[in-house]
Amino acid sequence: MKYYLTLVFICVTTLVTAQMIVDESNKYLKDTRTGQPFFWMGDTAWELFHRMTREDIIYYLDKRKSQGFNVIQAVVLAELDGLKQDNRYGDVPFSNLNTLEWAVTKGNNPADAEEYDYWDHVDFVVKAAAKRGLYIGMLPTWGDKVAYEWGSGPRVFDENSAYTYMKKLAERYQDQWNIIWILGGDRPGFYERNGQRHDDRPVWRAMAKAITDICGDKTFITYHTGGSGESSSAWFDDEDWLSMYAIQSGHGSRSYPVWDYIRSDLQNYPDKPVMDMEPCYENHPVNPWDGKWTKEGRGYFSSADVRIRMYRGVFAGGVGTTYGHHSVWQFLDTALNAPVFTGDTLVHWKEALDSEVANQIHHLKDLILSQADMHRMEDSLLIASKRGSDYRDLILATRNEEDTYALIHLPQPKLIQVNLDRLAAGKKLVHWFNPSTGEYYRSKNEASSGIQSFTPPTDTQQDWVLVVHVE
CATH class of the missing domain: 3.20.20.80 (Glycosidases)
Structure with a gap:
């Protein structure tokens, strides 16, 4: 059998600096x-x-x-x-x-x-x-x-x-x-x-x-x-x-x-x-x-x-x-x-x-x-093709406030059209990101403006992320 102690704490309240804060x-x-x-x-x-x-x-x-x-x-x-x-x-x-x-x-x-x-x-x-x-x-x-x-x-x-x-x-x-x-x-x-x-x-x-x-x-x-x-x-x-x-x-x-x-x-x-x-x-x-x-x-x-x-x-x-x-x-x-x-x-x-x-x-x-700027927001206007409507096909996009990068998640390995003019002017570096492996694949489309089409590297992976950076 354990014998329990009744402990009386006498302590002074101190203000401890939080280790986790909101920016x-x-x-x-x-x-x-x-x-x-x-x-x-x-x-x-x-x-x-x-x-x-x-x-x-x-x-x-x-x-x-x-x-x-x-x-x-x-x-x-x-x-x-x-x-x-x-x-x-x-x-x-x-x-x-x-x-x-x-x-x-x-x-x-x-x-x-x-x-x-x-x-x-x-x-x-x-x-x-x-x-x-x-x-x-x-x-x-x-x-x-x-x-x-x-x-x-x-x-x-x-x-x-x-x-x-x-x-x-x-x-x-x-x-x-x-x-x-x-x-x-x-x-x-x-x-x-x-x-x-x-x-x-x-x-x-x-x-x-x-x-x-x-x-x-x-x-x-x-x-x-x-x-x-x-x-x-x-x-x-x-x-x-x-x-x-x-x-x-x-x-x-x-x-x-x-x-x-x-x-x-x-x-x-x-x-x-x-x-x-x-x-x-x-x-x-x-x-x-x-x-x-x-x-x-x-x-x-x-x-x-x-x-x-x-x-x-x-x-x-x-x-x-x-x-x-x-x-x-x-x-x-x-x-x-x-x-x-x-x-x-x-x-x-x-x-x-x-x-x-x-x-x-x-x-x-x-x-x-890995993104230099954490000031992100959702921006589905980047998606110029059909965006989907429910859990099966909805595509979501996020970008930073400075418009220098965008991340677009596709739940299905299908072609997507993206309005690159929603981002800042300049050369666009575009990759496909595999959520299962963390691997990046360079996009074959190297255009930097207008509405452009991109197709995932393979249909054996269900979901993909299109990563666009302005150089």
Whole structure:
């Protein structure tokens, strides 16, 4: 049996310089340690603190680092019975769910089960990520601990308890450079449930206030929404603590118009950047929740589904994107836990780490960061041929404000006509970029003005990016 200590913290609030900031233009993120633009290339690892051993964590972080990810999104109070089910070391976060007293023991030696507690394990994850140059996108809690009868819960937070808990968590990590705070946990700010309207925004605001009280009002905070087709701007459109809007295009449909939601945010709320924080996951069944799913019918999100949606979210104006695999977010190991709905596939999380898009999507980050100017905007007027209308054929284009480059994403390997006069005058250098390999191919068309036709190098790759630079 572990003997828990009640710790009393006496601390002076200090203003900590944020490591992640929004550029003055609101067009991109910046890492203040380097002063360089930062492209959010996240991975969803929701159960990382809850279901993984130290050895597992090192294996996972090393793999994701090698694949070019830079933000690991994980939940302190996890979704899958995270308050009551022990972690891999037999620990839970609280010794008393009524008072939310932290289950803290003396010492932190992982070789001593009596010393190493739940919070020591969270510390280990954060520091192990920092050693590898990775940010932890830290969700203090999944939304079921806040929302009314929505998830396994239990619902334990009101305004007061939320502030107290978040203050303690912020004090613990206020000096840790690699924390990005993410509130929300897959829930809207307000909603209808069981015929009643519920507004949880006071609870989330209490957490935000605790963060800024401890870490300073420049601290980067965002909000992870549910897959409801709404951005966090729908609930927090004018609040100073929110640094970046986010949407979740999610797993309910292949036809989700992620581009429309990002475009709407940038038009209506230009004072903040936005991104899709949870696109569809590789190997996730398409809308499995209504009892009508079949493999032959809706099937699974393919690698092309996932990759194309992520490119669209960025080309519509997103400042980053987050990858996910259905086996990885839950760290699927059927010897330890029953799977969350997987259809008829059971892929162990270690095998899933090497899935197709996981090894490809860093090419998107590399493509965006290779441009000298991060002041991008969507400009589909570059496309002089048919632009498409839905998830199957929609072509999206982005260019910089100085009109010296353009990137055009094609979801199908078909001829496209481009109005080069939309860019600055001068010689145009045109390449095709393969999103699966990161390879560039020089275009055979070397024209520099007018409406010009370009054809992808091969039709064996489904999607392509046309890259145009003004020399």
